[in-house]
Amino acid sequence: MADASPDLVKFDDEDVMNFLEAAVDVARLAGQKIKEAYLLEKRVEIKSSAADLVTETDQLVEKKIIGTLQEKFPDHCFIGEESVAAGQKIELTDAPTWIIDPVDGTTNFVHSFPFVAVCIGLAINKNLVAGVVYNAILDEMFTAIRGKGAYCNDAQIHCSGQEDIKQSLVMTEIGSSRKQEHIDAKLKNIEAIVKNGVHGVRSLGSAALNMCHVARGDSDLYVEYGIHCWDMAASAVILEEAGGVCADPKGGPLDIMSRQIICGSSQKLVDTVSQLLTHIDFERD
Template sequence: MADLWQEAMDHAVAVARKAGEIVRHAVHNDMKVLCKSSSVDLVTKTDQKVEQLIIDSVKEKFPKHGFIGEESVAAGEPCVLSDNPTWIVDPVDGTTNFVHGYPFVAVCIGFAVNKTLEFGVVYSCIEDKMYTARRGKGAFCNGDPLQVSDQKEINQSIIATEFGSNRDPEVVDVIFSNMRKILCLPVHGIRGAGSAAINMCMVASGCVEAYYEIGIHCWDIAAAAVIVEEAGGVLMDFEGGPMDLMSRRIIAANNKTIAERIVNEIKAYPAIRDDAP
């Protein structure tokens, strides 16, 4: 049977590559940095321009589809996932990296139908790595299949996480206390690429066993969520249930054993849901 969404996925790959070229050429040149929720939550003209390019090109080809885009939501568009085919777009995941020329920056395009993620495209554009996954058909990087690590021992693992952009001292205390617990298990190391999507693609690639974070948004993780699952990994909420895309928190791991171990070690702090009215 023909794959109903293959054409949409092909379009996502093409537009992510085009967007990534723009982002790659703008590194070091786009000096106009603006702030969003705080002085460390950054946005540039490139984020806005690239999101518009993606949305315009998708609208032309799939006029009935919906969108959730990081910059559109920042400009006041609603962030609600309906049953309608919906493109979930982060034009520049790793904006702080982009601003500083730190080479982990990704264009992310996730696609959901009936609230189920069908495919994900993460283009790590400075590394020129195109990560793709279609539900039920595997995950790939530049065409090569991805497979998560088979490690079941957390003390033989690398765990990725981030500091995020919330500098409320109480929140920072929880972040450090969680990292301390994980580090002292002990694990082999803690890493953070500065891009939620690239951290998740590292899990899918098998070089990091798990990634967790509170404070991310649905557009940071939607595309990479399919890539992790299709590479054999699991997505979990901080309570141990299934990942909730709108909840602003995620554990992405190579297997349930590692994910549950992280659930048992770390504490959550409140974050306003993406779909809060």
């Protein structure tokens, strides 16, 4: 059971399992919509920069996810990327709150690059308790419940446990900001990581899938500045339940509203890379 404080929402393991099952079901429905639109011509709009894109699929899929979950759980709250883009305020309270990115990797989707994910995270009492990340193009369903392990297509997954930066594959992104100081800092970070002898640096174009691949042991660490709470909420649960570590790049615990994350296969690797970074500040969610 959750903390017995009268100010906190009460829930148990069965409740969270029901919530996860509903999220998996709606992620599959959303994924089918994405898959149907994947090879078709897209109508693309620009948000904050020429690299920050949105399509009608993003908007339609988010409406489908929220509408379906709202019908099942009318007392729950929602934070969705496209709802926020349309003017909705981000509010994370103790109430069960679904944190949704309908199409993580929109630029990939526009270019038919097959790393596109439906992301549905759940926070209760402001703590992340469950996550679903579904790559419909590759039919990979990543799921986790806090304390119950992490899975891909129902097979349990684990981080690599790698501690040595010189034996690591690191993931990062340039991101959508085209401010010169942001580009310079991110390129400086990549250079610092490469100079410390990593095996390589990779970018999938999806924060959530970068994290899920660390969770599955395909890579060892991921760091990014400028992402949002909906990019990392679901995958943070998955990665931690796979035995990994999620943190603030400047040190301290992960704050999903801070727009920055470092996560890896071990605390030692996270600490090593954190010390190499030029930190970047973005406005909080």
